[in-house]
Every structure is written in structure tokens, then in C-alpha cells.
Amino acid sequence: MFASFTLDTPGAGEVSRRDFVRFCSMAAAAIGLGPLAAEDFVKAAERGAKPSVIWLQFQECTGCTESLLRTSHPGVDELILDLISLDYHETLFAAAGHQAEAALKSAMETHSGKYVCIIEGAIPTKENGIYCMIGGRTALEIVNDVASKAGAIIAIGSCASWGGVPSADPNPTGASPAHAVLKGKTVVNIPGCPANAYNLLGTVLQYATYGTLPALDEEGRPKFAYGRTIHEHCPRRAHFDAGRFAEKYGDEGHRLGYCLYKLGCKGPATHANCSVLHFGEVVDAWPIGLGHPCFGCTEQKIGFRVPMHQTVEIYRPTPPDTYAPVNARQGTISPVATAIGGAIVGALAGGGYVASKKLSKAPDKPETPSKTGV
Secondary structure, three states, X not given: OEOOOOOOXXXXXXXXXXXXXXXXXXXXXXXXXXXXXXXXXXXXXXXXXXXXXXXXXXXXXXXXXXXXXXXOOOOHHHHHHHHOEEEEEOOOEOOOOHHHHHHHHHHHHHOOOOOEEEEEOEEOOHHHHOXXXXXXEEHXXXXXXXXXXXXXXXXXXXXXHHOOHHHXXXXXXXXXOHHHHOOOOOEEEEXXXXXXXXXXXXXXXXXXXXXXXXXXXXXXXXXXXXXXXXXXXXXXXXXXXXXXXXXXXXXXXXXXXXXOHHHOOOHHHOEOOOOOOOHHHOOOOOOHHHOOOOOOOOOOOOOOOOOOOOOOOOOOOOOOOOOOOOOOOOOOOOHHHHHHHHHHHHHHHHHHHHHHHHHHHOOOOOOOOOOOOO
16 A cells, blocks of 8 residues: 655664664654653564554645655665554555555544544635545545544644745635634644654654553643754854854854854754754754755744744743853942931041040049049
């Protein structure tokens, strides 16, 4: 049912248990769990407890799917065969038409109440959703049908999480995020343009192994991935603290790797783990690592809404952001404070003068007492 893939790495298609354990350890670490969780992931996979995944695609660029395909340790074929059971995915299907629709229906019936519904892309809502139709049904119909029988619902990417590019003004199709359509249901948002594949896989493996979802923030994002701002653990943070900034692309500061804040970096207001979990297992494969400011794609009010080169307020500043400047400006003294200070000084001076007069009249030696003591 699925298309086959040929990987460039030697021995692709054969994953040793050591490599598999290594990958499970990476997935467990990505969601903030320890080695014991990695062992549980391995045991669950070995006993065949692979979660059924139904992956829906609507208004999007397929970037999140491409991100999954770039996961190379192990490759995408091992991910599908050993970790999850990807039972429906339009892009990866070799089948089409009636065969694809039959696979969707079969997966929903076989795994009703247990499968993971992953939504990629925004959902058009205007004019009854006619702007996106698959197999004669609108995206609205499909997502409501599939989500109604799902055990867990995950919106992957900024389009599914917030509306993304399709919802940018004037939004003629009424493109909406999954949680806005599926009101009353718990939707795990994994935003990003694209989202990191490990954030998704870690979430799915936790659900498959423990039957639970990770702790979520107020916007439905897993805290393990979106609990801190990029600015807090950015490799260029030391330059920010030292006041070293790139002023324009290609200048000396930019070539030396200085902070990109003045070029419009949204890292201080963007919650994500891009700086510590790079894409495709390639070091520095993320915007700031490649010399471009963070775009803020994981934030509903920033990505695709705030101009690229506009600076943002620093969210939740941490030391040494809060340190006072070395040459801080000094305040002025008010007239009232001057008057009070003068009165105090005058009183002290007067008291000192009186005390000195008394001391000047004191005898140099004490008088010799009489023999009678009188």
C-alpha cells in the first residue's frame, strides 16, 4: 500500500537492536523522559504495540511530512515498520482513489477509539469548506469524521496548529486551525514550519506506550518542547548579553556569529526547542544556526503576522538581561530632600558646637579629695 524508499546509507532497511534502542532513547529524551522510558518504548515495539496512525493533509505545503522523511536514524521505512503503523497518508501512499479511501475506512474501523489522528494543514471553513475536497468530501467532513473515533488528536505544523500561511489576512477560505474546528476535543498542537519530527514521534510513542499525552501548556503545546523560549538557550545568547549584534546581513558581526536580534529575530518571544533539537540530525540545521533570525513560526501571534525584520519584546527576561548597566544614569536630588538634609546637617553641626564648648571648660585634672573625704 505504501511506496518504497531507497536510502543512500549502507545497510538501509536493516536496523540493529542497538540502533533501535538509540533512537528510542533520543525520542524519550526529546519528550523529557529518561532511560526507563526508552526501554518501555523498545518493549512496546517488540511486543507489537505499534500505534495506528491516520495522517490527514489539508491546506499545507507538505513540509511537515518532508521533515518526517528526513529523519535518518533510523530512516523513514524503519519508522513506519518498527515504531508506528502509518495506515493512511496521502503523500506516502502508492495507492490512490478508491483504494486509498478503503484503507482509511478500514483503519478507522479496525482501530476505533485507539488510533492517532494527525492533522497537517489548515482547514477551510468558508462556504461549507468547498475550498478543499478529497474523495468527494470536504476537509471539514473528513476531519470531524476521523477525529470522532480517534484516541488522540495531534495537529502538526503551524498551519494545523494556528492556521499558518493559509489563514494570513485576508484569509479568503476561512482557513482555521484544528482545535478551532474540533471544539471540545483535546488537540495536541505541535507547531513549527515545519515541526520537528522528534517532537511528534516522542508524543506518539508516549501515547502508544503509556496511553497518556505529555503535559500541555495553555495553548495545547507539549511543555517538553515549548516550555522555554529559544532566547533562553540560544547559542548566540552570550553575544546578546555582551551587546554584540549583527546590524545587517553580511556585515562583520553577522560573519562572526553575533546576535541576530536587531535583524528581527523572534527568539525572545518564541517557545520552541529548535536550538537544542536540530532538524534531520544535522548540526545547526535550523534558522539561527544557518545565520537567519528566528521567524517565530511556533507562535500564533507572531509567525506570518509580525513583519520578518521587526523586533519583538523580550518575553520572560532572564539574567543577565535584568542586570543594571555598568554606567547607569544617576537620579537627581529633589529640593525637599535637600532641605531635610540641610536641617539634619545643621542640627548635627549645632550639637557638635555645644559639645565642644562644654569640653573646653572642663578641668584638665580632677581635684584632690580631702583626707576626711568631705
